[in-house]
Amino acid sequence: MxxxxxxxxxxxxxxxxxxxxxxxxxxxxxxxxxxxxxxxxxxxxxxxxxxxxxxxxxxxxxxxxxxxxxxxxxxxxxxxxxxxxxxxxxxxxxxxxxxxRMNRILKVDADSRTGAFQSGTVLENAHRALAANRLRLGHDPWSRPIATIGGAISTNGVGYTASGHGAMGDQVLGLRVVLGDGEIVETRAVPEALFGSSLNHVFIGTEGSLGVIAEATVQAFRVPVTWEMLCFDFPEFDSGFEAINEVYGQGLRPTVMDYGDELASDGSGGRETATLYLAFEGSEKRVDAYVSDTTAICSRHDGRRGSEAHVRRYWTNRHASALRYKRNVLESEGPDDARKSRSAYRMDYLHVALPVSKVLEYRRKCERLLSNEGVEVREWSVWGRPEFFSFLISGSENGDDGANLGRTVDRVLTLAQSMGGSMEYCHGVGLKLAHLMEAELGTGMSAAHRIKRALDPAGILNPGKAWG
Ligand SMILES: Cc1cc2nc3c(=O)[nH]c(=O)nc-3n(C[C@H](O)[C@H](O)[C@H](O)COP(=O)(O)OP(=O)(O)OC[C@H]3O[C@@H](n4cnc5c(N)ncnc54)[C@H](O)[C@@H]3O)c2cc1C
Structure with missing residues (x-):
């Protein structure tokens, strides 16, 4: 066979x-x-x-x-x-x-600020091709050195500059896609879709289950004239979150927004200071105004400006985990063994999207629920939008086979759904969250299944994952 x-x-x-x-x-x-x-x-x-x-x-x-x-x-x-x-x-x-092998840069149009790439192009290479034209990709995830354009579109990934430029899917102008039966279709790379929702959205974030992306044209962005990055420390999570909410509520739009606190390293069970990183870009005058307004808001919420050295370290190290993954897994002799050897931990990272008004309430409910189950929260964070709420958890290392942690994860994800949110904003569904898809899409699941049957009649594209 x-x-x-x-x-x-x-x-x-x-x-x-x-x-x-x-x-x-x-x-x-x-x-x-x-x-x-x-x-x-x-x-x-x-x-x-x-x-x-x-x-x-x-x-x-x-x-x-x-x-x-x-x-x-x-x-x-x-x-x-x-x-x-x-x-x-x-x-x-x-x-x-x-x-x-589909890694060609097809076109960079510096005047229209767009780039066209074969789907297997690694984000870092797309970024470099744009940089040669004083442009940059609007998607800058931790995994920029290792992930592809096609993978980023198919998971609708979120990166550091999502606050200014949106998720990867928001930057897609046109796609060349192959449907399940082999037909090649193009969604024309026009500046604005004419009819209904842009067809691009059929393929964005659907994990290769409705078509295989061969080429993509994406919006690019000018390298800014002025870029200023700053950070603020807050005495506790809630006050920093209120400051973020006010920044966005006033229409100030940072390009980067990353906020969070961590479990204290002294073993006391307390938490380190919560830190908010922001970057603004544009003309010098505009950036000065943004920085001054933001500083006033953060001060009102007890935020203290952090050091420039701290900010520089944060920004320089943003791809470090991906470079480690590249070295230890992708470039190793046996990536499968390398992947397995990373399996010793008992942890998970979750990324839910919630209405802004529910974020702090959700955090409190999770704190109670997780603590009752003996699950420790190593980090709470907000990334890219006030609605994007993430946490890193670890379960007991004493004999827990992971079943309890798995059940607890399902409970916090369905809690997010029941509070008007979505169970994941960044990484997609895959095998891991397939069993929660009915709850996620509700009656929309029926329409989704009809689209699947139409575009992939034999059901060959990535079956048994997001579609159950
Ligand atoms: C260290 C590290 C850091 C990370 N940081 C981030 C981060 O900051 N932000 C973030 O969003 N994610 C992050 N991720 C997750 C990951 O990098 C993203 O999900 C990325 O977009 C996947 O790209 P890939 O090319 O590896 O896709 P793959 O993992 O190969 O595939 C992902 C999905 O897309 C489908 N797919 C791939 N190519 C195509 C195609 N051409 N057409 C149709 N379907 C396709 C696959 O079938 C699969 O369903 C991180 C991962 C690691 C290991």
Whole structure:
């Protein structure tokens, strides 16, 4: 069966584009969802594809999908496998469609401030191509050195500059996409969609389940004339959050907003000072006004200006975790083993989106719920918008098999849903959150399923994940 598949795919795409040896199946078989965070879906991390194909163009993707539809084979699109929800993990006996060779910069239009890229282009390379034209990408996640344009669009990722430029999906102008049956379609890269919702939104954040993105045209942004970054320390979380709420309420729009507190390192169970990082950009006059207004607001809420050295360190180190991941996992001899060796911890990070008015109430409810379950909160934070609320938790290391932590995670996520929020703003659904999708979409799930059937009639694209 596997031999016949490899022979067919090689005939379609050429020898260099197909791999089926154990090392490649393992390398491209998993993403950054560790066993420790996968909870009930952990057994599915052991599934193995039969082949990895690496096309160079939309045409190659089309041939693969047309073949897979004819033979009812599952296909998992794969950028760099840095997703943290298991959306890019292999499916038994299926095909991994690796976009690594689709890494061409297609066009940079400095006058219109746009860039067009093949989907496997790593964000850092897209960023560099734009920088040569005094432009930059509006999406700057921790994982900029390791994630692809296609992966970022398909997860609708959020980065450091999301406060100014939105999530990755907000910056997409047009896509070249291959549908489940192999048809290549283009959503024209126009400045504003004419009819209904932009078709781009069918493919943004849907984790390769409705089509495989071959190329993307995105909005780029000028390198600012003036950029000022500053930080404020607050005595406790609530006062800093109130300051943020007032900054946004007054229409002041920072490009970067990152706020949070951490568990004290002295073991006392107390919390470190909460710190708010902000960056403003534009003309010097405008930035001065923003800084002065923001400083006044923060002072009213007991915020004290932090040092420039602190701010510089924060900004310089923003990609450090991704560079570590690149070195320790992506560039290691055996990425699968490297991924598994990271599974010793018993922790999770959660990113819910809530109405602003509910954020502090939600935090209080979670504090009670988590403390009753013996779960420690290492960090509370707000990133990119006052509505985007994150926390890093760790469970007991004494004999807990993770089941309790998994159940507790479900409880805080469904709590966010019941308070008018959404269970994840940043990383998508994948294997990890598939079981909560009915609660997330409600009656909209039926419309979503009809769209899925229309665009992927044989159900070959990333089945059994976000769609259950
Ligand atoms: C150290 C580290 C830091 C991170 N920091 C951030 C962060 O700051 N912000 C953030 O949002 N995320 C972050 N992530 C998560 C991850 O980097 C993002 O989810 C990223 O967008 C995934 O990109 P990728 O190319 O690796 O995609 P993959 O993990 O390969 O795939 C992700 C999903 O997209 C689909 N997909 C991939 N390419 C295509 C395509 N061409 N067409 C259709 N579907 C496709 C896959 O099937 C899968 O469903 C971080 C991860 C790590 C390991």
């Amino acid at each position: 596997q031999k016949a598949l490899v022979k067919d795919l090689t005939a379609l795409l050429g020898r260099g584009a197909v791999a089926s040896d154990e090392a490649d199946l393992l390398r491209y078989g998993g993403d950054a969802l560790g066993v420790y965070r996968a909870f009930h879906s952990a057994p599915r991390l052991n599934e193995r594809a039969s082949a990895v194909v690496s096309p160079e163009s939309a045409d190659g993707i089309s041939k693969t999908l047309e073949y897979a539809t004819r033979n009812s084979l599952p296909v998992v699109p794969y950028g760099r496998g840095t997703g943290v929800m298991g959306a890019a993990t292999a499916i038994d006996s299926g095909i991994v469609l690796n976009t690594q």
